[in-house]
Amino acid sequence: MSFADEANSAVPTLPSTHSGIPTFLLEKAQKAKEGIFETRTKPANERQRLPVVPLGIERDEFTKALAELRGQLGAEHVEINDKPLKDGWYMEHPNTHDMMTILDEEELVASAVVYPGSTEEVQQVVLWANKYRIPIFPISMGRNLGYGGAAPRVRGSVTVDLGRRMNQILDLNPEDYTCLVEPGVSFYALYEAIQAKGYAHMWIDTPDIGGGSVLGNTIDRGVGYTPYGDHWACHAGLEVVLPTGDVIRTGMGALPGSNTWQTFPYGFGPYSDGIFSQSNYGIVTKMGMTLMPNPGGYESFMYTFPKEEDLGPLMEIIRPLRISNILENVAQVRHVIQALAALGQPRSKFFTGSGPIPAEVVHAAATTATAVGDYTWAYYGMAYGPAHIRAHKLALVDAEFKRIPGARRVDPATLPADEYFWARDRVAAGVPDIHELRWVNWTPNGAHVAFSPVSPIRAADATALFALGKRAHDRYGIDFFPAFCVGLREMHLIVEIVFDRDDGAARRAALDCLRDMIDEAAALGYGEYRTHLVLMDQVASTYSWNDGALMKFNERLKDALDPNGILAPGRCGIWPKRYRGRGWEMTRESGHVSEGSGVEPAGL
Structure with missing residues (x-):
């Protein structure tokens, strides 16, 4: 197939192929593909x-x-x-x-x-x-x-x-909100199966893009954005082929005829599941998973904060709200540069100079190119439950966030349908999307690789990691894309380096920048929770x-x-x-x- 033919070919769909896109996302997927090939x-x-x-x-x-x-x-x-x-x-x-x-x-x-x-x-x-x-x-x-x-x-x-x-949903139980899946079941496919059966009372938790394997994402300890966002914590029992060819089942699945494989993760005796996550100790062929009950309503919200130095005070506000579950989901604090990149347009539309794009250019472009306007940090969150419960929690959040001068709650009614906010809204409601990777169009032949350290939810940690990342990116002339994903008592700083994979110098700069950040973060007591194949030895050594x-x-x-x-x-x-x-x-x-x-x- 020629390059042009590849660019114009139809996007594969479910259920014609296990790796396809749901038909409700087909038009969006086709546009995403066109943007990448452009x-x-x-x-x-x-x-x-x-x-x-x-x-x-x-x-x-x-x-x-x-x-x-x-x-x-x-x-x-x-x-x-x-x-x-x-x-x-x-x-x-x-x-x-x-x-x-x-x-x-x-x-x-x-x-x-x-x-x-x-x-x-x-x-x-x-x-x-x-x-x-x-x-x-x-x-x-x-x-x-x-x-x-x-x-x-x-x-x-x-x-x-x-x-x-091996792409079958082997069990989907509407009574105990569980499923049993093989490796080829994507988040798209699991969502579609639940909809087809009319199980509106069950939600899935999906990562930013839903095309990945539910099993694969979970054993690599990936995350999503509902209260069930810690996927490994939501798994229950594995079937594993060991490197010798022996087969075991963990948890309740080890009991012949077990009727609780997917409902109780521990079984009896030593809990061995952990050695099969982020390891090379076995091949997982089946996995039980718990699903989220429909909370009876939800409401996404977005706040913006004007200054770079608002990051520290914001984290001090977020921590008690998150630990007490007033802020309920794995939420994101993202820098405004990502709002520009999420438009799916090349960096050259905003800046053609060398080195990192200047802050003043980013802010000027955000003012005119985005529906939200200018800011430095955005918080994307969601409240769950009936309207009166949501209203109470959202009032608490509003009062706390507005302690930061210039904090603004964005009115979703002012945002067009293709605004990034709505992608976060869908994902936090358990609806898989394909919006997220639009930011790889920031460079020609866009590729990305992630730096993913974990830290407490504290001002000192957020500002230290932000400063560390910014110094390294400035050193190598790379645009800095920071996003903090906030868990219950920890947060992941996810820094995506977007680079031209056809440019050897850009690849080397990206890798050198990542190696610097890993060493510098480890010296401050921060370790990565996940990393690229090329960096696994270095991260493991920390x-x-x-x-x-x-x-x-x-x-x-x-x-x-x-x-x-x-x-x-x-x-x-x-x-x-x-x-x-x-x-x-x-x-x-x-x-x-x-x-x-x-x-x-x-x-x-």
Whole structure:
């Protein structure tokens, strides 16, 4: 397919494909796609290529092994990655590499992709990988954008794409508000299934964009924006294929004939679920999840604050309101520059100079280009429940927020239908959307990568992290996009660096900026909760208390559960024995090369 054909092709929809868009979002998705391709200048990749073979495996042996796997799964379920690497876009993304790569696109790339159709076939793939000592990298749907997408950490790994054939909602219970899902069920699909069954009394909790896997997002400890926003806290029970091919169920699912798998997460004995989140200790094939009851009404609200220095006082106001649940959902405090970027227009519309866009340009553009007008910080929140309860809570919030001089509550009736406020309104009401990534159009060939430290909800922490991020971005000439996502007792600063992935200098600046922020944040006591594949070793190394006792423990678990080191080596900085000490860890000193010097030979 040519570049023009790709840009003009129809967006895939549900239920024709598990990864499609709901029809109610189709027009919006098509416009989003058009906007992305309008700013794309990177030529379509037509480079012919041989499949990458993982280090430690001879090409002839690898070819023989893949032929054997085809015989087990069917030839149509094993694809060699020997075609040009196509970037696609959010709804039509690759499963062979990271569409938003921060390295050369041939670095974090798969050798092949396999599509198991059942837990039993996942077992077959795992046993096959052990036989040949071939690294495998499981994905649910591959939409972990900003953190590596579908790319494997070890170049030449075989990607195990669970979503294409394992995409069923196995149970949807309207009485206890639970579901049981396979890896290929997206937030879009779960929402559509609930609507189709007429279960208006149940809500889902969705991230900013709903195309990702419910299971995949949850085990990576992703978040949404209703009171059920902590997805990992809302899961209940897993089915897991271990790296040896054994299968276990956790929690109540371990009881044969259990009728409470999705309603009680703990079961009996040690609680093992945690070792399967953000790890490489097993492949999760089923997951129970709790759903939110319809609160009987909701009302979104938005406040703006005029000055940069309002950030600290605002956090001191937010903290007691959030802890007492007057502020009920995982809300966002976002900088005005993101209001400009969310228009989906290129930076060049507002500024064509070098270096970060000047503050005065941002404020002037916000005044004329956005429906909300000029400000520095915006708070997006939602109140839930019947009208009289919402009114009481909103009055408390209004009185507190207006202690900050110049605070303004925005009247939603003044905002057009495409204003970003309405995307936040839908997401906070459990309705998945596709608005959020419009800000990647800020640069040509827009890509993004996230810096995501966690801190208490305090003025000192917010201002320290903001200053740290701004200094680093100024140092590298990058526009600074800060947003604070406020949990019950902590907040995540999510900084999205938007860069031109076809520009080597821009990629290097983005990576160097991220490495600086990680080290500087760790020196102040702040650690990331999630990170890109390229940065996992560095982030893991910051959790170094007691001479790295936690990583030593993680490595002991890895070696016990995965003696051949075949499952997602290097994920979250956890390397199996056969890779350790061979230069695989990516650090500032290792530069932009993802491979080490080899692997330990079999039998040692």
